[in-house]
Amino acid sequence: MNVPLWFALAVVGYLGCKLIRPPLWLVLVLLLGGYLIADTTLAPVIDTTIK
Template sequence: MTLELPLILVVAIFGYFGIKMLRPPTWLIVVLLLGGFLLADTFLAPAIESGTRNGVDVVNGTTK
């Protein structure tokens, strides 16, 4: 049986339960979200994207 979920849904679920269980301070959540947003517009973005794609391929078992 195959179940397909959008990545944003998975991230939202992990984020919701992570916040409820770990209770990080609000400022830390804001800093991490803002930092990730700003990092996506730097020269590191292609490396992050390729690393993410390779990680997804390894998890899915679709490596070349």
């Protein structure tokens, strides 16, 4: 079964927010921070560190 990555991330994110109940500000900060870092010169460094 092939599941698109965006769908799998959406399901995991929804379940994580539903079960763990983090504060809304923390969710927004993490989403905004990830979006902003992805477009900087740090993105390749983070990518190689993770892999």
